[in-house]
Amino acid sequence: MNINIYYGGRGIIDDPTLFVINKMQEILEELRVNVTRYNLYELKNTIPTLPQTLKDADGIILATTVEWYGIGGYMQQFLDACWLFGDKERIAKIYMCPVVMSTTYGEREGKLNLSTAWEILGGLPCSGICGYIENTVVLEMNEEYARIIEKKAENMYRSINQHMASFPASNQAVKQRIAVPKTTNLTPQESEQLSQYVSDDSYVQRQKEDIQELASLFRDMMSEETEDAEEYFGSFRKHFKPQAGFSAEYSIIIEEKKKKLILSVDGPKLECCYGTCEQPDVEVQLGKATMEDIVNGRMTFQRAFMSGAMKTKGDFRVLRALDQLFPFE
Secondary structure (H helix, E strand, O other): OEEEEEEOOOOOOOOHHHHHHHHHHHHHHHOOOEEEEEEOOOOOOOHHHHHHHHOOOOEEEEEEEEOOOOOOHHHHHHHHHHHHHOOHHHHOOOEEEEEEEEOOOOHHHHHHHHHHHHHHHOOEEOOOEEEEOOOHHHHHHOHHHHHHHHHHHHHHHHHHHOOOOOOOOHHHHHHHHOOOOOOOOOOHHHHHHHHHHHHOHHHHHHHHHHHHHHHHHHHHHHHHHHHHOOOOHHHHHHOOOOOOOOEEEEEEEEOOOOOEEEEEEEOOEEEEEEEOOOOOOEEEEEOHHHHHHHHOOOOOHHHHHHHOOEEEEEOHHHHHHHHHHOOOO
C-alpha cells in the first residue's frame, strides 16, 4: 500500500500539523505502508507537476495549517494543479484524509474545504483530523490526542485496505453538470507534459515574451494597414487641377500594395479609393519608389513611362492628361 502526504504549511518548528502527520506517518509505517512526504513549500516551483505523483498512490493525506485564514496558498495551488493536470480516472480511486490544525479560527472550514475539493475532483474522502492548538507542547504531551491520531491513521489504513464504499455526494452531481473545466480534452500524458511546461519558469517566460512580440507585430500591422488605407489620397487631392469637360478612370497598380489605387475624375470631382475597377480608361503599373518620386515632384507620369519605370495600357491621350490633372512639380 502506498500513501502520499502533501504538507501545505510553512514548515515552522512549532507547527502542530507537523506533529500530527509525523505521528500518522509513524503509525502507517508500522502497518507496513510505504509513505512518501511532499513538503509543498520546498517544491513550490514544481507544484504543477505533483499530480503525477498520484499515479501509484492508494491514499493521500492533505495536511495544512490555518494560520490566519483558509488552507493556504501552497495547498490551494496543489489542488488547482490536480484539477487542471491530474488524471481524474486515477484520482477517483484514491482515498484522501484531510488534516487541518489551526493556530487561529477556521480549522473546521479548512477540513471541509479539503474534503469538498477532493470530492469535486472525483476522489474518495476519509474521516480526517482538525483542531485548534495554541501550543504544540500541549499536543505532544497529551496521550489522548496521540490516541486520536493513531485511530485516524488506522481507520484510513482500514478504509483503503478494505476498499470501503461511500455514499454519493452532491458535489459529484455538481461536477458532472456544471463544474467542467474550460479546457481542451487532454489525455493524462498530455496533461502531464503540460504541467511540466507550466512549472518551467523559463519556458513560461519565453511564451510570455513570444505572445508580447506577436501582439506587438499584429499591432504594427494593423497600424500600417490603417495608415495605408488612404495613402496618397491627400497628395492627389491637394494637387488636383480639374479640366473642363474631362472625365476618366485611372487604375494604378503599386507593386508593393495588394489593392489598386483608383482615381475617378469627373469634371471638378475627384474620388480616390483602394479597390478594383473593371474597365478603367488607363491602367498603370509602377513601384512604390517611382510613385514616391512622382507625388514628391521629382518625376512626372510621362517621364516615368518614357524611362520604363512605369507600364501602362489603355488610352494614351487619357494617360497624358494625368500630368495636367495632377501637376506635382
